[in-house]
Structure formats: C-alpha cells, structure tokens
Amino acid sequence: MVWDPQQYLKFSGHRLRPAVDLLMRIPEFPVRTAVDLGAGAGNVSKLLKERWPSAAITAVEGSAEMVAAGRKAAPDLEWRHEDLTSWHPAQQYDLVYSNAALHWLPDHAALFPAVMERVAPGGILAVQMPRNFTAPSHLLIAETALDGPWRSRLAHLITPPPVHEPGFYHQALAGLSQAIDIWETEYLQVLEGENPVKEWTKGTWLTRYLDVLQGPEKIAFETAYAERVARAYPKNAAGQTLFPFRRLFMVAQRKG
Numbered sequence: 540m541v542w543d544p545q546q547y548l549k550f551s552g553h554r555l556r557p558a559v560d561l562l563m564r565i566p567e568f569p570v571r572t573a574v575d576l577g578a579g580a581g582n583v584s585k586l587l588k589e590r591w592p593s594a595a596i597t598a599v600e601g602s603a604e605m606v607a608a609g610r611k612a613a614p615d616l617e618w619r620h621e622d623l624t625s626w627h628p629a630q631q632y633d634l635v636y637s638n639a640a641l642h643w644l645p646d647h648a649a650l651f652p653a654v655m656e657r658v659a660p661g662g663i664l665a666v667q668m669p670r671n672f673t674a675p676s677h678l679l680i681a682e683t684a685l686d687g688p689w690r691s692r693l694a695h696l697i698t699p700p701p702v703h704e705p706g707f708y709h710q711a712l713a714g715l716s717q718a719i720d721i722w723e724t725e726y727l728q729v730l731e732g733e734n735p736v737k738e739w740t741k742g743t744w745l746t747r748y749l750d751v752l753q754g755p756e757k758i759a760f761e762t763a764y765a766e767r768v769a770r771a772y773p774k775n776a777a778g779q780t781l782f783p784f785r786r787l788f789m790v791a792q793r794k795g
Contacts, residue, residue, distance in 0.1 A: 553728050557786045558583040558638040561667045562590065564720065564790050568663065570594045570633045576623055576654075577601070577640020581609030584616050587636060594633070599626055631659040639743075642668040642701045651711040658793040664712070670723065670787045672700035672744075675771035676736050680745055683764040692751050693760075708789055716791040725785040735780050736772045737765045 562583075570591040575584040578598035588596050598613065600606045601622040610618050623644055635658050644650055658664050671677060684693035705721045712719055732738065741749070745764065752760055772780050 553726070553730075553784075554639070555582060556726065557667050557724070557788070559586065560724065561636075561638060561665055561788055561790070562586055564788070565634070565636075565663055565665050566790075568633075568661075572630070572632045572659075573597070573634035573636060574599060574628075574632045574657075576626065576635065576637035577643070578609060578618075579605050579640075581613035581616065581618075583636075583638050584609065585613045587634075588613070588616060591634075597632075599623065628657060631657055631662070633659050633662040634665065635662070636665045638667045639669060641666055645701075647701075647703060647707070648711055651708060652715060655712055655715045655791065655793060660793055661795040662793050664789070664791045664793070666789050668702045668787050670700070670702045670785045671783075672702065674783070674785075676740055676768060676782070677744055679767045679771060680740065680748060680764060683760065683767060684748055687760065687763060689752055689756055689760055693748055696747055696751070702787055705787060705789075708787075712789070712791045715794060717794045718792040719789065720791070721787070721789045723785060723787050725783055728782040728784050730780045730782050731778075734765050734769045736782050737761075737768050739782065740768070 571593075572595050573587055573591060574597045575587060576599050578584045578600045579602075581598055584596060584598040588594070595617065597617045597619060598609060599619045599621050600609060601620070603620055606618055606620045609616075623640065635654060637654075641647075641650065641654070655664050681697045684690065684697060705723060709719055709721055730736065730739070737745075741761070745761075749757055749761060772782060774780055
C-alpha cells in the first residue's frame with residue numbers, strides 16, 4: 540500500500556482519540572525504552588515522548604511517506620522505516636505500544652505472543668485495533684469489488700475480518716502476562732463534509748483496493764463505492780454523518 544499522510548490525517552482528531560484513550564489506561568511505571576509499532580506520521584509517538592520525556596522512543600513505520608512526515612513532525616524520535624512483518628529486534632522494551640496497526644498483520648495467534656516476547660519483564664504491551672470490519676463502511680468495499688469489471692483483480696483482497704473477539708487475545712497473551720485488561724469501545728463519530736465515510740476509508744482500508752487499479756477504472760470503482768456508502772450513511776438534519784466505529788483495546792503486563 541502507498542499511504543497518503545494527508546488523506547489519513549483528514550480525520551486526525553477522531554483517529555487520535557482511541558490512541559489517547561489507550562495511552563491513558565497505561566499505568567504509571569518507569570519507562571526507559573518504548574517503541575511505537577506502526578507509528579504513522581508520528582502524532583501518537585509524540586504523545587509517548589510527552590508522557591515519558593526521558594525515555595528513548597523508537598517509531599517503527601513501514602510507509603516511506605509516513606516516515607518522511609513523521610521525521611518532520613517528531614525529529615527527536617528514533618525513526619525506523621521497517622515493515623512490521625520483519626520487525627524482530629534483539630532488545631526488549633519497557634513499553635511496546637501500537638495504535639491501529641497490528642490488524643494489518645496475519646496470524647494473530649502467533650503474532651501477539653511474539654510481540655509480547657519483546658516486552659521486558661514487568662513491562663507493558665498496549666494495543667488498539669479497529670474491529671469495525673463487519674460494518675457497512677467495510678462490507679460495501681467488498682461488495683463493490685465483486686460487482687464490476689475489476690472483480691478478477693480485486694477479489695483476492697476480500698478476506699475474513701483480521702481482528703478476532705476479545706477472548707482470543709486474552710488466551711494468546713495469558714501465558715506471558717501477569718495482568719491483562721481488554722475492552723471494546725464503539726465511538727459514535729460525528730463527521731462533516733461530503734461523503735465523509737468514503738473519505739475515511741480512503742485513508743485506510745479502501746486504499747488496498749484503489750492501489751490495484753489505474754486511470755478511469757480506479758475512478759469508476761471509487762465512484763461506485765462512494766454511491767453505496769453514501770446511502771448507507773446518510774446525513775442527518777444538521778448535515779452531519781454519524782459513523783459508529785468499534786475498536787478493541789488491550790493493556791497487558793509481562794510476567795516479571
């Protein structure tokens with residue numbers, strides 16, 4: 540995927556809120572080293588540095604475009620342009636934090652214990668992932684992909700929801716953890732503008748599909764999806780669009 544920082548940050552306030560909610564649930568403890576997995580443009584990594592100013596913060600991001608934006612926004616962090624699928628550091632961190640990134644990776648039964656192994660004894664793993672993949676915003680992407688001349692090029696992108704139910708992650712982390720806090724929150728996001736749900740998904744999940752297509756076909760696919768999603772999320776009397784969005788959170792402390 541080619542990430543567009545400006546498109547992603549169109550809804551920066553709404554995207555930042557769950558990151559802050561996760562950050563606020565991390566208990567006070569001494570943090571000397573921390574890593575932000577899937578740091579994006581660095582707006583959350585900066586908050587980690589503000590909370591633990593003496594800690595060495597590493598921001599890991601797979602998108603060159605996001606890393607370039609992040610280095611400008613947060614030059615005092617250590618930036619690593621690295622695909623998360625190949626992230627296997629030798630060191631352990633007091634805090635491993637990840638906001639809206641790990642759902643892009645497969646095999647969570649193996650992934651989450653592996654990530655927890657990179658947490659120092661007594662340290663914290665804090666993760667937030669969207670769990671909105673059965674909402675119309677996302678199901679209509681798949682529906683549009685299967686209904687058009689682009690079907691043969693897009694059908695392989697349609698996969699089961701990448702994030703499991705909360706109990707799955709409790710089981711995956713229990714063997715390595717001395718305490719686990721897992722919860723879900725559904726935010727009723729009040730969006731402004733023309734077809735904002737389409738613009739929201741265009742910053743994330745829809746990008747996978749658009750990247751495969753080119754020229755008029757790309758435009759036609761986006762237009763077809765835009766028509767569907769506008770009907771699914773009509774504006775209210777005030778001209779606003781209500782977009783419910785569920786997210787899964789976990790804060791786990793590594794066994795000492």
